[in-house]
Amino acid sequence: GEVIAVETAYASCVDPEEPNSPLDFCTFCLARCAAPLPCPECTNVVFCNEECRSNGWRKFHMKECPVYPQLRKLKFRNIEAYRIIAGQSLDEHRAFVTKFKKDEKISPLEQILCEDEICDSYSYRSVYFLENNIKSTDIKGLIACSIRAFVMTQLMIQSNRYFVNYTEDKNEPDEEDIIFIGSLFIRFLLTISFNSYQIIETHVRVKEVSLVSEESVGSGIYIAGSLFNHSCFPSAMIFFYGNVGVFRASRFIPSGTQVCVCYTEHYSIEPDRAIRRRNLHKAYSFICKCEACLSKCRISFSDWKTSLSAYKVPKLKIKSKRVSRNDNESTESLELELKLLITKFSFITLSLSSPSFDITNCLDLTLEMIEFFDRFVVVPDPMCIQVTTIFQEIFHQKGSCYFVNK
Ligand SMILES: [Zn+2]
Ligand SMILES: [Zn+2]
Ligand SMILES: [Zn+2]
Structure with a gap:
């Protein structure tokens, strides 16, 4: 029973799949709320006191508030990734990532610990360098992750709260910004799937x-x-x-x-x-x-x-993906299903440039697609190429597709 470590989460979120949780627990510190305070702008989350409300609002909720219902609908642990990214401005992320480049070669433990060998629970560098198992994640995992990263990036743009005023005359992200944030999403979505409790x-x-x-x-x-x-x-x-x-x-x-x-x-x-x-x-x-x-x-x-x-302790468990493999499904029927999904997904890529594009209308399709890849035991090669082509279109022929290509 002796205490080994006490640590506050770097990023956390209330279970998006539990129907009552968002209004029972503080979205900032996850404490059960006796007298919850609402968000100043929405009815989707609550805070346990004034301090949590102002910290939570400033650190991440302001940037996620307009798209919180969509984030919740996506089910998987995307809100944590969104909060990690929303925690820094685009310029800050760029500066950090450039700085971290020189640390790519040092040992994993040195990457995570600070200079004085202390583990800082609030360090962005540490969360950036947590193991993300990218080398051992299979192609279907990477594709599913890319789809999620794509949708998350679109939601971030749609929130109109993240890519704003970071330079004087434009408040719309350009291609390079989108690809940069998209690949950060891939990184953190993988990190979270392997490390989150x-x-x-x-x-x-x-x-x-x-x-x-x-x-x-x-x-x-x-x-x-x-x-x-x-x-x-x-x-x-x-x-x-x-x-x-x-x-x-x-x-x-x-x-x-x-x-x-x-x-x-x-x-x-x-x-x-x-x-x-x-x-x-x-x-x-x-x-x-x-x-x-x-x-x-x-x-x-x-x-x-x-x-x-x-x-009298609970079984420690981390929610893992539910993979239902139906052995009766033939490769042909899976290929057909994939072709159909790709056709539907192509419409998203076609409508991306339209000013009225709203990712909210594509959330069901995204879930369908991710579930499909969960069921897919081995992705046949020709299909991979087709999917890669679509992602190249989505991410403008560079950036995050790197992973899918590999
Ligand atoms: Zn709180
Ligand atoms: Zn809100
Ligand atoms: Zn064992």
């Missing part, structure tokens, strides 16, 4: 402690929290107070050993190693070699289960 509120009844229930509050990205590796027999667990994560030891940790948390299932909850490894590989692209998976666990399964229930 699901924030859970645990309900424990004093009289019946065995009845522990959980409520999803939202999700958050933590810099130090992202440095913990996974183990199916973890030595630490995370508890949340709003968007503040408290990492506590869940067993004795010998000096000099690594502190690990559990990303998916504890081995006592899912005793089948093959299932655990498959789930981890699907969500995080690695094969688990923890002591439970290598069968070096000395504690018997029943002993550990008893000791785990004594802690």
Whole structure:
């Protein structure tokens, strides 16, 4: 139970899929609101006090407020990425990214830690350099991510609050700005899918402690929290107070050993190693070699289960993509479906230059497309090329398509 670390999320958001959460929890600190304060301009989010309202408004909500319903409709953890980007102006992002270029070659830990080897939970450089697994993400993951980045960038333009007044005479982004922000979205959407924690509120009844229930509050990205590796027999667990994560030891940790948390299932909850490894590989692209998976666990399964229930802690889980693979679907029918989606998506690219273009009308199609790529086990090569062509059109033949091309 000893406290290992306490950290506030760099960026967090209330669960967009829970119908009541946005009005139960403060959108800035994720605390449960007894007397919520509304946003000055919308009825979509609430704040727990004046301080959160002014901080939340200034840091990100002002820039997301006009498009918040659309962001919420997109379901996936896009709001966190939007908030990371909205946290700095376009010029600031450009200056930082130019500065970070010289750090591309140094070790990952040096990239994340500050000069004095301290982990700063509020450092943009640290969140920029968190592992994004771009090299191990498969093509369908990259395509889905590019679609999301495209829609997010369009929403940012549509908000009319981000690309404004950054130079004297224009307040519309040019091609280069759009591509730059689009590729930042790809980066952060990937970072978030591998590092973000699901924030859970645990309900424990004093009289019946065995009845522990959980409520999803939202999700958050933590810099130090992202440095913990996974183990199916973890030595630490995370508890949340709003968007503040408290990492506590869940067993004795010998000096000099690594502190690990559990990303998916504890081995006592899912005793089948093959299932655990498959789930981890699907969500995080690695094969688990923890002591439970290598069968070096000395504690018997029943002993550990008893000791785990004594802690009365929730199962630590991070929402992973639901992939429903239907083996009956033939490649032909998938190809047909893809062709149809591409035709529909082409209309978006054609209407992009029109002044009346509204991405809101394309959100359902976007979701359809992302779900489709989730189902797609292997993308056939000729299809990849077609999709790439479309993205080249969308991103004006450079920028983010780099990833899709690769
Ligand atoms: Zn608050
Ligand atoms: Zn608002
Ligand atoms: Zn394992």
